[in-house]
Amino acid sequence: MSLKSLTMRSLLKPSHIRALLKLSQAIDTVSDTAGRLSGWIVILTIAVGFYNVTVRYLGRLIGLKLSSNALIEVQWYLFSLMFFLGFAYILKQAANVRVDFLYASWSAKRRALVDFLGTVLFLIPFCVLGLWVSFNPVLQSWGLLPDGTWSSWEVSSDADGLPRAPIKTMLIVAFVTLLAQAISQAIKYLAILKGYTQVAQTLQEQANQLPLE
Numbered sequence: 001m002s003l004k005s006l007t008m009r010s011l012l013k014p015s016h017i018r019a020l021l022k023l024s025q026a027i028d029t030v031s032d033t034a035g036r037l038s039g040w041i042v043i044l045t046i047a048v049g050f051y052n053v054t055v056r057y058l059g060r061l062i063g064l065k066l067s068s069n070a071l072i073e074v075q076w077y078l079f080s081l082m083f084f085l086g087f088a089y090i091l092k093q094a095a096n097v098r099v100d101f102l103y104a105s106w107s108a109k110r111r112a113l114v115d116f117l118g119t120v121l122f123l124i125p126f127c128v129l130g131l132w133v134s135f136n137p138v139l140q141s142w143g144l145l146p147d148g149t150w151s152s153w154e155v156s157s158d159a160d161g162l163p164r165a166p167i168k169t170m171l172i173v174a175f176v177t178l179l180a181q182a183i184s185q186a187i188k189y190l191a192i193l194k195g196y197t198q199v200a201q202t203l204q205e206q207a208n209q210l211p212l213e
Contacts, residue, residue: 017194020187027184028092034177035089038082045078069158077167084174088181094203108192116189119182127179134171141165 052075055066090096103111136144141154142165154164191199 017191017196021191021196021199024184024187027180031088031092031177031181031184034085035092038086038089041078041082041085045075045082048075048078069156069160070162073156073158073162077162080167081170084170085177087174088177091178091181091185108197112189112192116186116193119186119189123182124179124186127175127182130175131172131179134168134175138165138168138172141168 048071052067052071059066103114106114143151143153145151154168156162156164188199188203192203
């Protein structure tokens with residue numbers, strides 16, 4: 001047995017894999033909760049949009065202003081939240097677009113290896129980069145000045161507009177939850193590579209389910 005193989009066995013004992021899978025399960029629970037919340041936000045977005053369109057025409061008929069820029073901005077805030085809260089859930093459910101004419105015919109371990117490498121080499125660094133790029137603009141939106149002092153937070157330039165800082169902060173939340181779910185997925189792929197076949201079966205069942213079913 002090679003030194004490399006012995007090192008891997010000593011670093012990744014069954015107890016370690018089980019502990020990592022418990023962490024993965026906890027992350028999955030958070031992603032499922034965010035996904036369900038995103039589903040309710042879809043309904044709320046449609047309701048707000050329907051109200052905005054209805055009162056716009058009704059207001060013209062009766063000569064009153066029944067809507068406002070604030071309600072219009074609420075609509076696109078909610079639309080943004082659907083995606084920010086849904087990214088991690090989509091990754092967990094494998095509902096993202098995938099060109100799988102070769103991938104589908106591979107064995108579970110081969111798919112897990114490709115997914116593991118893609119997650120560790122591309123997705124996780126992308127999330128880290130996204131957090132790094134977004135952090136300072138979000139702080140500036142909350143009022144951080146170049147000299148380190150704080151001012152008032154960023155507000156929409158439109159009349160009756162909403163503050164921009166809260167929705168920009170959701171960028172950080174989106175990247176954090178996506179990063180956490182990427183780590184969770186990497187743990188599952190690693191478990192499959194270590195011979196935990198039940199994990200592969202669970203992943204396949206999740207992929208076969210409709211999102212938010």
